[in-house]
Every structure is written in C-alpha cells, then in structure tokens.
Amino acid sequence: MPNVSRRTVLRTLGGAAALAAAPAPAEARAPRPPHDDDLGLLFDSTRCVGCRACTVRCREANSLPEDVKLVDGVPYDAPIDLNDRTLTVIKRTSDGADGAFVKAQCMHCADPACVSVCMLGALHKGERGVVAYDVSRCVGCRYCQVACPFNVPRFQWSSATPRIVKCELCRHRWREGKGAACAEACPREAVVFGPRAELRAEAHRRLEAEPGRYQGGVYGEREGGGTGVLVLSAVPFTAMGLPALGSEAVPALGETIQHGIYQGFVAPVVLFGALAWVTWRNRRAGGGGEGER
Amino acid sequence: MTTEARAVGGRLLTPTFKLMLVLWAAATAVGVVRFTQGLGAVTALNDGYPWGLWIAFDVVVGTGLASGGYAIALLVYVLNRGRYHPLVRPAILTSALGYSVAGIAVMFDVGRYWALWKVPVMPWRWNTSSILLEVALCIMAYLAVLLVELSPALLERWITVEHPRRQAFAARWLPRLARALPFVIALGLVLPTMHQSSLGSLLVVAGTKVHPLWHTGALPLLFLLTAFGMGYAVLYFETIFSNVAFRRPLETRLLGSLGVFIAGVLLVFVAVRFAGLMGAGRLGLTVTSGTLSFFFWAETLLLLSAAGLFLQQWVHASPATQLQAALLALAGGALYRIDAFLVAFQPGHGWRYFPSLGEILITLGFIATETMVYIVAVRRFPILAGVSLTEPERAPAGLQEGAAS
Numbered sequence: 001m002p003n004v005s006r007r008t009v010l011r012t013l014g015g016a017a018a019l020a021a022a023p024a025p026a027e028a029r030a031p032r033p034p035h036d037d038d039l040g041l042l043f044d045s046t047r048c049v050g051c052r053a054c055t056v057r058c059r060e061a062n063s064l065p066e067d068v069k070l071v072d073g074v075p076y077d078a079p080i081d082l083n084d085r086t087l088t089v090i091k092r093t094s095d096g097a098d099g100a101f102v103k104a105q106c107m108h109c110a111d112p113a114c115v116s117v118c119m120l121g122a123l124h125k126g127e128r129g130v131v132a133y134d135v136s137r138c139v140g141c142r143y144c145q146v147a148c149p150f151n152v153p154r155f156q157w158s159s160a161t162p163r164i165v166k167c168e169l170c171r172h173r174w175r176e177g178k179g180a181a182c183a184e185a186c187p188r189e190a191v192v193f194g195p196r197a198e199l200r201a202e203a204h205r206r207l208e209a210e211p212g213r214y215q216g217g218v219y220g221e222r223e224g225g226g227t228g229v230l231v232l233s234a235v236p237f238t239a240m241g242l243p244a245l246g247s248e249a250v251p252a253l254g255e256t257i258q259h260g261i262y263q264g265f266v267a268p269v270v271l272f273g274a275l276a277w278v279t280w281r282n283r284r285a286g287g288g289g290e291g292e293r
Numbered sequence: 294m295t296t297e298a299r300a301v302g303g304r305l306l307t308p309t310f311k312l313m314l315v316l317w318a319a320a321t322a323v324g325v326v327r328f329t330q331g332l333g334a335v336t337a338l339n340d341g342y343p344w345g346l347w348i349a350f351d352v353v354v355g356t357g358l359a360s361g362g363y364a365i366a367l368l369v370y371v372l373n374r375g376r377y378h379p380l381v382r383p384a385i386l387t388s389a390l391g392y393s394v395a396g397i398a399v400m401f402d403v404g405r406y407w408a409l410w411k412v413p414v415m416p417w418r419w420n421t422s423s424i425l426l427e428v429a430l431c432i433m434a435y436l437a438v439l440l441v442e443l444s445p446a447l448l449e450r451w452i453t454v455e456h457p458r459r460q461a462f463a464a465r466w467l468p469r470l471a472r473a474l475p476f477v478i479a480l481g482l483v484l485p486t487m488h489q490s491s492l493g494s495l496l497v498v499a500g501t502k503v504h505p506l507w508h509t510g511a512l513p514l515l516f517l518l519t520a521f522g523m524g525y526a527v528l529y530f531e532t533i534f535s536n537v538a539f540r541r542p543l544e545t546r547l548l549g550s551l552g553v554f555i556a557g558v559l560l561v562f563v564a565v566r567f568a569g570l571m572g573a574g575r576l577g578l579t580v581t582s583g584t585l586s587f588f589f590w591a592e593t594l595l596l597l598s599a600a601g602l603f604l605q606q607w608v609h610a611s612p613a614t615q616l617q618a619a620l621l622a623l624a625g626g627a628l629y630r631i632d633a634f635l636v637a638f639q640p641g642h643g644w645r646y647f648p649s650l651g652e653i654l655i656t657l658g659f660i661a662t663e664t665m666v667y668i669v670a671v672r673r674f675p676i677l678a679g680v681s682l683t684e685p686e687r688a689p690a691g692l693q694e695g696a697a698s
Binding site for chain 1: 328329330331332333334338339340341343344370371373402403404405406408409411412415418419420422423424425426427429474475476478479480482483486487490491494495497498499500501502510513640641642
C-alpha cells in the first residue's frame with residue numbers, strides 16, 4: 001500500500017464533514033420583515049356568511065373559467081378548494097354552530113417559502129409586497145407547492161403547457177385604481193383590502209371593540225415571519241386549517257443551513273483543492289489505483 | 294493477473310433484452326400521452342403531492358443508487374486503495390447511466406420542460422437561495438464529469454480500430470485526460486458531496502409537512518451518508534451481477550475488506566439519526582407514530598442488519614452473504630429516501646398519493662433503458678476488468694441461455 005499519511009486522510013475527511021454537516025451556530029440569515037405599505041387583505045371570519053361573492057368576483061377579475069360541479073344533475077360553479085381555476089374559495093371548518101368560514105388564498109408572506117425555493121425567480125416579491133408569478137421563468141418543477149405551508153400554489157395538471165396558478169392580489173387592476181376584487185365584492189366587510197398598517201389598525205380596532213367575539217389575536221402579524229393576509233377568528237386558527245407557525249420565516253432554517261455550508265463558496269473550493277492535491281500526490285507516488293497490480 | 298478492462302462481447306438480443314424493449318415501448322406510449330395531455334392524464338400527482346414516484350424514486354433514489362462512482366472514486370483515488378481499481382469503470386458507467394435517467398426523469402416530471410435550458414444558461418436569473426437550483430446545476434455538471442471519466446473507455450476502443458482519424462484522436466486525447474484526471478476526479482467528488490447532501494436539504498423548508506421523525510436539520514448529512522452507503526453497496530451488486538450475467542470473476546476477498554467501510558457509514562447514519570431525535574426530544578415518536586413508526590424501524594433494522602453482515606465479511610467473506618448485505622443496505626437507503634419524500638410527506642387533510650400505473654410504467658421503462666445501455670456498453674466497450682482470468686472468455690455459455698443479461 002503506497003503511503004497515505006493519516007493526516008492526509010483526516011484532512012480530507014474533515015473537509016468533507018465540514019461541507020456536509022449542518023453547522024449549528026451558523027449565522028442566521030437576516031429577517032425580512034413586512035413593510036407598513038405592503039398591500040394585503042384582512043379576513044374577519046366572524047363577519048363572513050359564506051356567500052362566495054368573493055370567489056365569483058375573483059373569477060371575473062382574473063378571467064378564469066368556472067369550476068362547474070353537478071349537484072343532483074344541476075350545474076353549479078362550486079369549487080371545493082383552490083385549484084387550477086380558483087384563486088380564492090370560502091370553506092367551512094365544520095358543520096354546526098362551532099364551525100367557521102375560512103377564506104383560502106395566497107397569504108402573501110413577507111418572506112415566502114415559495115419565493116425562497118424558486119429556481120429562476122418565477123415566484124418573486126413584487127411591487128408592494130405581493131407574491132407575483134412570472135411564467136417566463138417557470139419550469140414547472142412544483143417545488144413552490146412542496147414548500148408552501150398553506151398549500152396555495154396550484155398547478156394546471158390537465159394542460160400540456162401548464163402554469164402555476166395563485167392569487168396575485170389583482171395586481172393587474174392596481175393601475176386602474178382598483179384593489180383586490182374579492183374585497184370589493186364582500187357585502188359585510190369580512191374581506192378588506194389595503195396597506196398593512198391600516199389593516200393591522202382595523203384588526204386591532206375590531207378586537208378591542210368586541211373582545212368576546214374573537215380568539216387568539218391577529219393571525220399573520222408574526223406567524224411565519226408575517227403574512228400579507230391577516231386573519232381574525234372566533235375559533236382557534238389551527239381549527240381553521242391555518243398551520244401553527246412560529247415567528248420565524250418558513251424558509252429561514254433551510255437557508256441558514258445552506259448558506260452556513262456554502263458561505264462564500266469556501267468549503268466546496270477548499271474541498272476541491274484538497275481532493276485534487278491528494279489525488280495528484282497519490283498518483284505521483286505510483287498509487288491512485290494504478291499501483292498494486 | 295491483469296486489471297486491463299476488456300469488452301465482454303457476445304450476442305445482444307437475448308430474451309431479457311427483448312423484454313426490456315417491450316417495457317421501453319410501453320413507457321414510450323405512456324410518455325406520448327404525458328407530453329400531449331399533461332401530467333394529470335397519466336400520473337396520480339396532485340396539488341398536495343406535487344412530487345411523486347418520478348422524483349422520489351427515479352431522481353432521489355436513482356442518484357443514490359448511482360453513487361457507486363462517487364464511492365469508489367473516494368476509495369481508490371483519495372484513500373489510495375488501488376486494489377479496488379477494477380471496480381472503477383463499471384461503477385462510473387452505472388453512475389453515468391443512473392444520472393442520465395434521473396435527468397430524463399426530470400424532463401418528464403417538470404411541467405414546462407422546454408424551459409429547462411434556461412436553468413444553466415441564465416445565471417442572471419439564478420435565485421441563489423434555491424436549493425433545487427444548486428441540485429440541478431450540480432447534477433448537470435456531474436453528469437458531464439462522469440462522461441469525461443468514462444471517455445477513456447471509448448478512446449481505448451478507438452485506438453485499437455482500423456480508422457486512422459479516430460486512432461489519432463484517441464492517441465492525442467488519452468494522455469491529456471490522464472494528466473487532467475486529478476482535477477476531474479476531485480470535481481467528481483465535490484459535486485456529488487454537494488448535491489447528494491442538498492437532496493436532503495430540499496425537505497428542510499417543508500417543516501410543516503415532513504413528519505418530525507424525518508424532518509431535522511441533519512437531513513443533508515443523513516442524505517450524504519445514505520449516498521455513501523448505497524454507493525458502496527451497489528458495487529457488490531454490480532460485481533455479483535456481472536459474475537452471473539457475463540461470467541466475470543467474483544471479487545469476494547476484495548469486497549470483504551470493503552465491508553468495514555460500509556458498516557461504518559451505516560452505523561454512523563443510524564447514530565446521527567438517533568442522536569438528532571434524542572436532542573430534539575422526539576425519541577417517543579419512534580413508537581407512537583403508527584404506520585410511520587413501522588417505516589422508521591424498517592429503515593433502521595434494514596440498515597443495522599446490513600451493517601452486521603458487512604462487518605461479518607471482514608472476518609469471513611462469502612459472495613452470498615455479500616449480496617444479502619448489499620441488498621439490505623440498498624433497500625434501507627432507498628426506503629429512507631422514499632419515506633422522506635413521500636411516505637413521511639403529509640401535506641394535510643384529504644391529500645392522498647399512490648403512483649399510478651402510468652407512472653410505474655414510465656419508471657420501469659427508464660430502468661429497462663438503463664439496463665439495455667449497460668448491456669450494450671459492457672459487451673462492446675472495455676468496461677469490465679478480468680482480474681483473475683488470463684484471457685476473457687468470448688461468448689460464454691451463460692449468455693446464450695440469457696442468464697440475467
């Protein structure tokens with residue numbers, strides 16, 4: 001066996017370990033908090049009566065086809081969940097008096113998982129905090145769907161040229177001076193559109209005016225690093241199907257680990273240099289697999 | 294005794310090869326539907342389970358099984374265990390095939406496959422926080438490295454043929470390749486270290502969906518360790534397969550001493566996993582998670598029993614036990630990866646996934662294609678080495694019977 005010093009081996013393995021192991025105290029990535037003038041929605045579940053006017057108006061505003069279901073042979077536009085043609089839908093948490101209405105749609109996170117994972121930035125933070133989609137940068141990998149804790153992005157499964165479909169807060173209407181169509185349609189101010197600072201103030205005004213009406217504060221103020229859509233509820237948020245998120249942004253842990261390993265691309269380069277040197281030296285010493293015949 | 298690699302030779306169209314062709318044709322038919330009607334027409338994928346069999350098996354498990362080239366290169370060139378050199382070329386070939394299949398599987402899986410070219414050529418669009426981007430670029434680069442590592446097999450064939458221009462080309466490039474080898478090999482080690490660990494990192498972001506028995510910050514390390522474990526185990530499988538199929542000599546003693554490496558890797562994997570669970574106070578979950586507890590213990594016991602058998606090889610080497618040990622390790626590693634991506638992936642109420650017949654047929658088609666290319670390659674190109682044979686037998690009897698070829 002041609003000589004290979006223990007130190008060489010240890011050095012090489014040490015490099016590999018440094019590259020692979022998650023360095024626990026790696027510098028946490030800087031938080032990206034929400035801005036006061038980010039646009040968003042306030043959804044007050046206690047005011048919602050489940051009329052679904054928001055779903056219908058959303059369809060019109062975004063020129064999406066109906067999701068027709070036959071009930072006893074009669075056709076209804078009745079989406080049961082978000083899908084490739086439905087950007088928002090009202091669901092019921094359970095039947096009976098303790099149930100609540102839930103508005104499903106993109107939460108427009110301040111620091112979104114879908115944006116963090118998207119390879120070419122098809123999903124990106126656009127103007128005024130909206131999580132926007134640019135199909136020209138999308139390869140259809142669907143990592144956004146894997147990453148989103150709210151299961152929001154939907155995929156056109158029955159298309160040969162599919163896109164990701166999700167709420168973009170009607171950003172195509174902003175130039176006309178219009179906001180989100182769903183808020184415009186709501187007859188009970190259960191859905192309110194506006195800048196984050198105003199929505200937060202309104203949410204707290206409602207909480208203070210009728211404290212007995214609500215449970216658990218304002219969802220989205222801190223959850224997952226803050227979301228553009230804020231939620232008020234009479235039932236626990238987890239019962240509404242909202243994930244129990246800490247105040248850390250969803251992509252923070254993964255990015256901290258990854259950036260810790262690849263900081264400045266130092267570890268891969270060092271590992272490459274060490275391996276090339278060891279291989280070269282082994283070969284010159286007549287080893288490297290060519291020896292021992 | 295010689296380590297020179299030679300072409301095996303012999304007939305190509307064996308019954309097994311014809312069966313592979315049938316599978317390939319079936320997969321092609323399903324593929325036509327997928328590309329004209331969309332993914333929904335042939336797959337059971339849905340918005341809760343956007344990644345299914347093709348990603349979890351063809352890509353994540355497939356590149357794990359294709360880590361033989363990675364594992365053997367580390368052993369031979371870095372740790373300088375030259376006696377394992379006969380294993381290098383077949384391992385590089387199966388790695389190149391496995392990674393090619395993974396690449397093609399991605400083409401089938403992504404919705405907008407025609408836009409994939411943008412990923413490597415538009416650096417100004419790169420989202421550097423995307424782990425998938427790193428995986429994609431690394432896998433593309435590694436495939437290129439594997440082809441460079443494999444190119445001497447083609448050039449060595451050219452240098453012997455009666456074709457002056459090919460001969461001259463080979464004569465010019467073989468020495469250059471030899472000089473560049475240390476850098477190519479180092480790259481061929483760094484790239485898999487990066488993307489095999491990052492395959493695990495992919496799941497870190499899905500903290501609300503991946504079950505806590507699988508979700509941990511150590512995912513990258515655990516995936517890297519399974520790449521090593523599966524990579525070494527696959528070497529056994531390949532050696533024993535080429536013995537049965539092509540009557541190549543067994544390397545029982547050689548592989549016996551390798552057993553300690555694999556046993557060590559597998560034991561470290563289990564130790565890291567349990568340490569992580571203990572640190573997070575999640576040990577109880579290993580018995581309270583129902584079906585998922587079962588899968589957790591299935592993985593653990595497969596890997597532990599493989600480690601036991603591999604350790605035994607150190608003392609008493611036997612090909613039958615080596616095959617068992619290798620299969621246990623491969624099964625354990627593959628199960629861990631499938632569990633992490635599919636079984637332990639729980640997007641919420643009401644979502645279900647089990648691969649459709651179409652998905653399974655396409656995966657079988659990939660495996661068939663891989664097998665056919667492997668058979669053609671080892672029969673026509675100098676891949677397999679005749680370690681203990683003085684003259685390689687031409688068209689051995691087993692091939693006419695179509696043993697396992």
